[in-house]
Amino acid sequence: MASASTTTGVERIAEAFARARSDGRRAALMPYMMGGFPSVELSREIAVAYAHSGADLVELGIPFSDPLADGPVIHAAATAALRAGATVERVLELAGAIAENDVPVIVMCYSNPVLARGYERFAAALVRAGASGLIVPDLPMEEASELRSVCDRHGLALVPLVAPTTPLERLAQIGATARGFLYAVAVTGTTGERAELDPALVARAAAHASVPVALGFGIATASQASAAADAGADGVIIGSRLVRAAGEADDPVAAVSELISEYAGALRD
Amino acid sequence: MSAVRHRFGRYGGQYVPETLMPALAELEAAWVQARDDPAFHSELDALLADYVGRPSPLYRAPRLSEAAGHPIYLKREDLNHTGAHKINNALGQALLARRMGKRRIVAETGAGQHGVAAATACALLDLECVVYMGTEDIRRQKPNVERMGLLGARVEPVEAGARTLKEAVSAAIRDWVANVQSTHYIIGSCVGPAPYPELVRDLQRVIGDEARAQVLEHAGRLPERVIACVGGGSNAIGLFTAFVEDEAVQLVGVEAAGEGLDTPRHGAPLTEAGLPGVLHGAFTAIMQDEDGQILEAHSISAGLDYPGTGPEHAWLRDSGRARYVAVTDEQALKAFERTARLEGIIPALESAHAIAWAIDSGFSELDLICLSGRGDKDLAEALALLTPGSAI
Ligand SMILES: Cc1ncc(COP(=O)(O)O)c(C=O)c1O
Numbered sequence: 001m002a003s004a005s006t007t008t009g010v011e012r013i014a015e016a017f018a019r020a021r022s023d024g025r026r027a028a029l030m031p032y033m034m035g036g037f038p039s040v041e042l043s044r045e046i047a048v049a050y051a052h053s054g055a056d057l058v059e060l061g062i063p064f065s066d067p068l069a070d071g072p073v074i075h076a077a078a079t080a081a082l083r084a085g086a087t088v089e090r091v092l093e094l095a096g097a098i099a100e101n102d103v104p105v106i107v108m109c110y111s112n113p114v115l116a117r118g119y120e121r122f123a124a125a126l127v128r129a130g131a132s133g134l135i136v137p138d139l140p141m142e143e144a145s146e147l148r149s150v151c152d153r154h155g156l157a158l159v160p161l162v163a164p165t166t167p168l169e170r171l172a173q174i175g176a177t178a179r180g181f182l183y184a185v186a187v188t189g190t191t192g193e194r195a196e197l198d199p200a201l202v203a204r205a206a207a208h209a210s211v212p213v214a215l216g217f218g219i220a221t222a223s224q225a226s227a228a229a230d231a232g233a234d235g236v237i238i239g240s241r242l243v244r245a246a247g248e249a250d251d252p253v254a255a256v257s258e259l260i261s262e263y264a265g266a267l268r269d
Numbered sequence: 270m271s272a273v274r275h276r277f278g279r280y281g282g283q284y285v286p287e288t289l290m291p292a293l294a295e296l297e298a299a300w301v302q303a304r305d306d307p308a309f310h311s312e313l314d315a316l317l318a319d320y321v322g323r324p325s326p327l328y329r330a331p332r333l334s335e336a337a338g339h340p341i342y343l344k345r346e347d348l349n350h351t352g353a354h355k356i357n358n359a360l361g362q363a364l365l366a367r368r369m370g371k372r373r374i375v376a377e378t379g380a381g382q383h384g385v386a387a388a389t390a391c392a393l394l395d396l397e398c399v400v401y402m403g404t405e406d407i408r409r410q411k412p413n414v415e416r417m418g419l420l421g422a423r424v425e426p427v428e429a430g431a432r433t434l435k436e437a438v439s440a441a442i443r444d445w446v447a448n449v450q451s452t453h454y455i456i457g458s459c460v461g462p463a464p465y466p467e468l469v470r471d472l473q474r475v476i477g478d479e480a481r482a483q484v485l486e487h488a489g490r491l492p493e494r495v496i497a498c499v500g501g502g503s504n505a506i507g508l509f510t511a512f513v514e515d516e517a518v519q520l521v522g523v524e525a526a527g528e529g530l531d532t533p534r535h536g537a538p539l540t541e542a543g544l545p546g547v548l549h550g551a552f553t554a555i556m557q558d559e560d561g562q563i564l565e566a567h568s569i570s571a572g573l574d575y576p577g578t579g580p581e582h583a584w585l586r587d588s589g590r591a592r593y594v595a596v597t598d599e600q601a602l603k604a605f606e607r608t609a610r611l612e613g614i615i616p617a618l619e620s621a622h623a624i625a626w627a628i629d630s631g632f633s634e635l636d637l638i639c640l641s642g643r644g645d646k647d648l649a650e651a652l653a654l655l656t657p658g659s660a661i
Pocket of ligand 1: 353354379380381382383457458459498499500501502503504505571572573617619620641642643
């Protein structure tokens, strides 16, 4: 396996999707965690547990004070993380702990913390931390071109999102700008567990993207993860369910490990 | 170049989740069509005249003028139906929602004035209305909470953060993300992603258009200074817009200095002039820490208790066309009481900030102040603080 220093983030992401397939997975397992939650220390253990229990890629959330795309569970986790002393710098240190296990890290961060550092400095910090990509949930296509060229120069994948409300023509435009993968939002709404999901967007997104398509928002159970793979998703992103486990369980590390193993099992051929 | 301005210099833009982008495009298209449609304007103008009571008077305040040592004119938005300028915007956007076929409205409110205005417009036009309001604001603006209920709106309490306006806006946006097909978000100020800052300005510019004609008629001249309080900045931009081309007229926006600009407890991002950033969908002047986390604002007046501001104000500041200053809780409270005693007018605590600055800031040949709202909603809060022996 090539080391992080000789490959770009974009390459590491592509490899991870390919490896998931060759390892007999129908879709890559891409769990989300909130950096610094429930505490900075515990979230480091959670990060390592994600890598050890079957994650193919990890989405690492940087807590933000005003997360507009997030539902109550992730919003509360961000608030708790900030209260517990999480900073951008301390959360980025977790990326290294995950990437050491050859699991690429995609950082999820709202626009303002990225802008506060400046695009160039933020991207450089991601590279130093060993991250491979970046998702900015409040940076639509219209605002993204400058950050995308900065990320391109650093070999980082700036991953765009498409939603069920995105019209086809726009979906094609967004798909053409995707780096690493295209993030298909499964629900019209914020993050949070849902009983019912409609993975129909996956096929529409896949028709307009030359990169893998990952489905996220709302997926909570192993059978929902499996249904996402059945619908053609190349990756399955699970957030709120895991963040809830990290916050509720007496032993958060054991709880998230068990859930991730379950999802991994459900995604096996 | 779009038909509606997305950027004011470097400020503005659309920093929102992808889910909302088609709705913003739809809103922009609907506005471009409506603003050129005589039928839309005749319906809105008739409502502004017969329902809101426009034009609102321009009143020369003799005893305030005497106390200040120079002439002070008040633009009486407090006399509008529902008691503040917020109704101008709420009615316009509710008509627009109906045009778009959206029958469910969400709104946020701080002081409760925008919530009441939205609830009123929805009652009039038979639209469903949900208003998000922080629980701290529910406590301090109780009469408005009761009014919204009576008007048929559902008030959703917001517990996050400091439980004030910033969190109410975030909650309203999250609701909109989830219900975007059926719902229009009536934002209460010239903040948020494009096209909102320009849409709200265009609906509020009636304040300045009327005031400019009125001051020319009453005083035979333009004001030396045009002054308005700035929370998100809608009454200020509504007043300023008519005077922007009159280069000799100074434009002054008065923010909340809260417990002092040397403390973190204020709501004055324009005056403080720190690093700009993104809040609620726009790149603008905001209050933030070095990591880009948004700070909690503080003001005695719920409507100014907001760590962001409209992007057009940030641009007017940088270009030097307008300047922004800040007034403390204590100064505002004093002006609140003084205006009551000297003029028999109880101003909103928000508007009292603008009055306080005008009185205390030296001679001017003519000050025109936006009296953006009436203070009935503030009585309990202000009286508790004005009672001798209480903290302030
Ligand atoms: C009477 C009054 N004035 C001013 C404001 C501040 O808003 P803006 O700055 O958008 O005019 C409010 C907001 O609630 C208000 O109720």
